[in-house]
Amino acid sequence: MRFAGTTRRRSVIVGLSALAVLGQPALAQAWPAQPIRVVVPYAPGGTTDLVARLVAQGLGERLGQPIIIENRPGAGAMVGSEFVARAAPDGYTLVMSNIASHAISPSLYPANTVRYNAVRDFTHVALLTSNPSVWVAHNGSGITDLATLRTRAAAGQGLDVASSGAGSSNHMLIVQLAQLAGITLHHIPFRGAGPAMTAVIAGQVPLMSDSLPSAAAHIRGGSVRAIAMSSARRHATFPDVATFREQGLDLVGDSWFGLSGPAGMPAAIVTRLNSEIRALLDTADMRARYAEFGGTPGALDADGYTRFVTEEFARWAPVVRASGAEAG
Amino acid sequence: MELLINNLGHGFAVALTVNNILFCLLGCLIGTAIGVLPGIGPVATISLLLPITFGQPATTAIIMLAGIYYGAQYGGSTTAILLNLPGEVSSVVTTLEGYKMARNGRAGAALTIAALGSFFAGTCATILVAASGPLLTSVALSFGPADYFSLMLLGLIISAVLAQGSVLKSIGMVVLGVALGLVGTDVQTGQQRFTFGVPELSDGVGFVSLAMGMFGIAEIILNLERPEQRSVLAAKVGSLFLTKEEFRRAVPSVLRGTLVGSMLGILPGGGAALSSFASYMMERKMSRGRHEFGNGAIEGVAGPESANNAASQTSFIPLLTLGIPANAVMALMVGALIIQGIQPGPRMVEAQPDLFWGLIASMWIGNLMLLVINLPMIGMWVKLLQVPYKYLYPSILVFCAIGVYSISNNVFDVYQTVLFGFVGYIFSKLKMEPAPLLIGFVLGPMMEEHLRRAMLLSRGDVMVFVERPISASMLAIGAVAMIAMMLPSLRKGKDKALAE
Numbered sequence: 001m002r003f004a005g006t007t008r009r010r011s012v013i014v015g016l017s018a019l020a021v022l023g024q025p026a027l028a029q030a031w032p033a034q035p036i037r038v039v040v041p042y043a044p045g046g047t048t049d050l051v052a053r054l055v056a057q058g059l060g061e062r063l064g065q066p067i068i069i070e071n072r073p074g075a076g077a078m079v080g081s082e083f084v085a086r087a088a089p090d091g092y093t094l095v096m097s098n099i100a101s102h103a104i105s106p107s108l109y110p111a112n113t114v115r116y117n118a119v120r121d122f123t124h125v126a127l128l129t130s131n132p133s134v135w136v137a138h139n140g141s142g143i144t145d146l147a148t149l150r151t152r153a154a155a156g157q158g159l160d161v162a163s164s165g166a167g168s169s170n171h172m173l174i175v176q177l178a179q180l181a182g183i184t185l186h187h188i189p190f191r192g193a194g195p196a197m198t199a200v201i202a203g204q205v206p207l208m209s210d211s212l213p214s215a216a217a218h219i220r221g222g223s224v225r226a227i228a229m230s231s232a233r234r235h236a237t238f239p240d241v242a243t244f245r246e247q248g249l250d251l252v253g254d255s256w257f258g259l260s261g262p263a264g265m266p267a268a269i270v271t272r273l274n275s276e277i278r279a280l281l282d283t284a285d286m287r288a289r290y291a292e293f294g295g296t297p298g299a300l301d302a303d304g305y306t307r308f309v310t311e312e313f314a315r316w317a318p319v320v321r322a323s324g325a326e327a328g
Numbered sequence: 329m330e331l332l333i334n335n336l337g338h339g340f341a342v343a344l345t346v347n348n349i350l351f352c353l354l355g356c357l358i359g360t361a362i363g364v365l366p367g368i369g370p371v372a373t374i375s376l377l378l379p380i381t382f383g384q385p386a387t388t389a390i391i392m393l394a395g396i397y398y399g400a401q402y403g404g405s406t407t408a409i410l411l412n413l414p415g416e417v418s419s420v421v422t423t424l425e426g427y428k429m430a431r432n433g434r435a436g437a438a439l440t441i442a443a444l445g446s447f448f449a450g451t452c453a454t455i456l457v458a459a460s461g462p463l464l465t466s467v468a469l470s471f472g473p474a475d476y477f478s479l480m481l482l483g484l485i486i487s488a489v490l491a492q493g494s495v496l497k498s499i500g501m502v503v504l505g506v507a508l509g510l511v512g513t514d515v516q517t518g519q520q521r522f523t524f525g526v527p528e529l530s531d532g533v534g535f536v537s538l539a540m541g542m543f544g545i546a547e548i549i550l551n552l553e554r555p556e557q558r559s560v561l562a563a564k565v566g567s568l569f570l571t572k573e574e575f576r577r578a579v580p581s582v583l584r585g586t587l588v589g590s591m592l593g594i595l596p597g598g599g600a601a602l603s604s605f606a607s608y609m610m611e612r613k614m615s616r617g618r619h620e621f622g623n624g625a626i627e628g629v630a631g632p633e634s635a636n637n638a639a640s641q642t643s644f645i646p647l648l649t650l651g652i653p654a655n656a657v658m659a660l661m662v663g664a665l666i667i668q669g670i671q672p673g674p675r676m677v678e679a680q681p682d683l684f685w686g687l688i689a690s691m692w693i694g695n696l697m698l699l700v701i702n703l704p705m706i707g708m709w710v711k712l713l714q715v716p717y718k719y720l721y722p723s724i725l726v727f728c729a730i731g732v733y734s735i736s737n738n739v740f741d742v743y744q745t746v747l748f749g750f751v752g753y754i755f756s757k758l759k760m761e762p763a764p765l766l767i768g769f770v771l772g773p774m775m776e777e778h779l780r781r782a783m784l785l786s787r788g789d790v791m792v793f794v795e796r797p798i799s800a801s802m803l804a805i806g807a808v809a810m811i812a813m814m815l816p817s818l819r820k821g822k823d824k825a826l827a828e
Contacts, residue, residue: 043656043736044375050663053378071375072737075530076513079738082527108518113525160785166518188784189515191777194652194659201650202469204785213666217651217673293666 031091031269032065038259039095041080043073046192047213051129051257052096054289058280076108076167077101078116085116089123089262091269097124097260099169103312107320108167118313123265124306126277127298129290130256131212132231133173134241135161136197136224141206146228146247149207150181158184162196162208165189167323169255170209172316173230175323177209180249200224211255212238212294230254237294256312258298258305274302332459339458339685343693348388352690355392356697359399363406364709366413366544366724368731369536370400371656378664386668387683390661391690394644397657398450398691401640402698405442405633406709410435411724413544415731417535418636420766421604423543425621425628432624435713436568439706441578441626442633443699449586449634450695453641456590457648458688464642465649468594473782474792476595478802480775483602484768485806486609498764501755505768508533515777516784528740537741538769540728541748542755542762548721549753568707570626577617578630584610585634593639594646601770607635641691648684651676 038056042048052069060067072080077100084095095101102118116122137143143152143159153159163170166189178185188205190196193214200208201223208215208224212235219226219238226241230253234243244251259277261270280286281297290297300308342348358377362368374393381389401418408419409426422442429438456464471479484502511522512532523529570578585607592603608628612618615627643654651673653659662672670680677684712720732741752762786792794800 044371044660044663046659049375050666053663054667057379057382069375070737073531074736074738075527079527079530079736110520110525113520113527113530115527157787166514166516186784188781190781191515198469198646198650198652199473202472204472217671220671221651221673223650223673289667289669292669292671 031266031272032063034092035066035068036060036063036091037068037070037093039080039084039093040069040071041073041077041095041098041101042071044071047211047255048077048096048098048257050213050293051295054286055128055259055277055280058283058286059276062276062280075113076105078105078109078114081118082115084260085121085262087262089264089266091261091265091273094125094259094261095122096128096257097122097309098257099255099312099316100167102260102309103316104167104169104172104320106313107317119306119310121263122260122309123263123270123302124309125259125261125265125270125302126274127256127258127300127305127308128277128281129295129298130254131293131295132229132235132254133170133209134212134215134219134226134230134238135228136200136208136210136215136219137227138200138203138206139223139225140203143206143227144225145242146181146244146249149227150183153181153183153185158186159207160186160188160205162188162190162199162205164193164196164210164214165191167320169253169316170211172319172323173209173251173253176253176319177244177249177251179322180251197224216292216294235294237291254296256298256308258309260309270302274305335681335685336458336689338681339687339689340693342387342682342686343391343689347384348391348686348690349693351384351388351392352395352694353697355395356399356694356701359396359401360403360698360701362396363400363403363415365403366407366411366415366540366728366731368727368734369415370397371660372734373400374657374660378660378667381664382667386665386670386680387686389664389668390683390687391694393657393661393664394687394691395694395697397661398637398640398694399698401637402443402446402702405446406439409438409442409629410709410712411544412547413724413728414539415536417539417601417766417770418604418632418639420539420543420763421608421632422629424608424763425625427547428622428624429626429629430713434574434624434626435710436706437570437574437626438629439709440568440570440703441574441582441630443702443706445578445582445585445630445634446637447695447699448582449589449638450641451692452586453590453593453638454688454692454695457642457645457691458685464594464645468646471595471798472796473778473785474796475798475802477775477778477782478793478799478806479595479602480771480778482802482806482809483605483771484775485809497760501760501762501764502768505765505770506772507768508538508765509769509772510776512773516780526740528738532773533769534732534735534741534744535770536735537732537744538748539766540732541745541750542752542765544724544728545745545749546752546756546762548724549749550756551717552721568710574626577615578626581607581611581615581627581631582634584614585631586638588631589635589638590642592635593642603639604632604636605767607631637695644687644691647672648676648687 038052040049040052056067056069072083081095081101084093087093106114106118143149161174171187174185174187193210196208197218199205218224228244228247229235229241230251231243232252278299362373374396404415404419405422407413408422409430412423412427414420414423426438511529513530514521520530588607589603611627611631612621617625617627621628646652646654647658653662665672729742732745735741755762782792
């Protein structure tokens, strides 16, 4: 276990030596010479943690060094992200960058607590997976599709919609849907997707905006009814569930998870990591695993992922402001 | 009934393969070890050990992880009793009478009744899970936010009973605990409250830091201050076995604790956390030894320990029947299952009968193993008290620091623990009990969350709290408890009881 003081001292030394050998191919060839640490900016057990562990094993085998998952939760995934932004860009410390840490939280939290720039302070390496959100309804709610949802919301005083928490990507979808459809939706935030799903199954809240991986088993098991998917096209695992677009509403939004390191990582390491990750994601085994929980493997090169993060950051900032959610 | 026996038979057939028994034993051993080490919790351990389980069949993996989970519950009571170090919400209550018993030279008896009570409660709760898991799920689902609020409010009202001195001071501590619980991100709006721009505080004050500091570290400072009492403690280890009288007193407490724990454990919203508090309060009011509370009453160990073990078994019900994890440990188990290619969900009983019944059978086997591991080790644990304090306390401090750091790999949590240690020391100088503070800290934020959710769903109509029968009856019991506390005759009785 390393303490912050020694890490910082070490990073200065490594930073200096990295400068000295910068541009020399030897550095990249020797890499990885020690275990690689992947910081998950959430507590163990969530989707980010799961995606990280799914990839860590296979990637470690391919690189010939173990990958160690380190959970550093806090502040909408910003504590762990900041830690990596300040680490040495030597390819041994990476973070699970995601829609919260790199697109929503930086706009959500007051400027003085956001101590990194989601684009400039990182080397974005690879997109690991993205998955749509799915809106599910309580079985006895009478809501079967977007049309009935709109009618019900217009007839009464709006509808209650649960989410895994204020400021989550699913909360942002609720805000966007209300805007686009011109209806009133009351956001009911919970502490995590589990309690929210329980409330929908019990019928305390009629609707929920949930990520597909956490809702998949409940849709398959029939304990809730899927009414619309936030992907651009129908999902291969759930071909029966229509998208919002098909139902006449231009609402598309995936949550995503990728790997990023501190700014200034050597290009050779980035290229190597990106190609190993894409090769791993393309194996039959990984494809099958991803299909089960409803994720789509990422296929972007490092530049593509950097552009993607930049676009997502720009896209969500105005929605966060409109949501009225603020952490400040 | 016949179906149940068939299913359980199937479960035992799955759980009793050599491989599964070995992994169950391994899980129980690791769990006991991390439970005994202060601060190192099952979440950090399971996430470290998760890769080991990838190579094993899903059932084996889950059996081992479950072993770690309830092994840690067992081990946690050991440090709570011997060193006044509660590592989990449930063991806070165990420190109250358990540590007093240890100081009276009855550490062995306290550990023995904790192990026996837990085993009995675990056995009953396992049968309950197997027999009526799906039925109990509907009970859990009928609890809405208003009902949870009233349940927690009832808990807070009755927690004034926990006070060992002045009621006013204990209400003050509950309120302070609630205030500390409010630190962090507001669930409804995402607003930061009392975080002073410190990102580490955005998820709130850590429970383990608070509990370790207030109980364990503060106790170390106090012990260093008065060397004479320490030597008394070290000299008096006493008999390890229960006297006949102790056994007779503990039996009804174990039964009551098992009942309360099994019921509350089913509720996914913090029911398990409430169970040991609830049992302690019950014992304090109902048991024959209630006059000894505060001085090491065995009922105060037997009841809560049984309750928390029963609750930790029945808290598997939401996971097994709905596919929804009740706490962080179970969220990790879900993760392990998904990595194995199994989606836990409402259909797990039909789709994965091996896993479902194998796990239930292994719960009982695990409890039996824990009893067998723990009973002979009690003598060894108690000897720990004879280690000279000048060696013991630095090791406790080091393990606390490592444990607290491992929760989120952040030194901030260690500083927090140190701070709460000093605060706890000051509190004990002022004769203010930390237990009500911790209850306020645990229940306050949950209560607020459910209150606001209930109000949000009812569009601001407070009638929802009296219209729902569950909520209304909780509030009624709370009101009766308040009136009872205020009636002077009963107050006198309480004071007299405390004076004895």
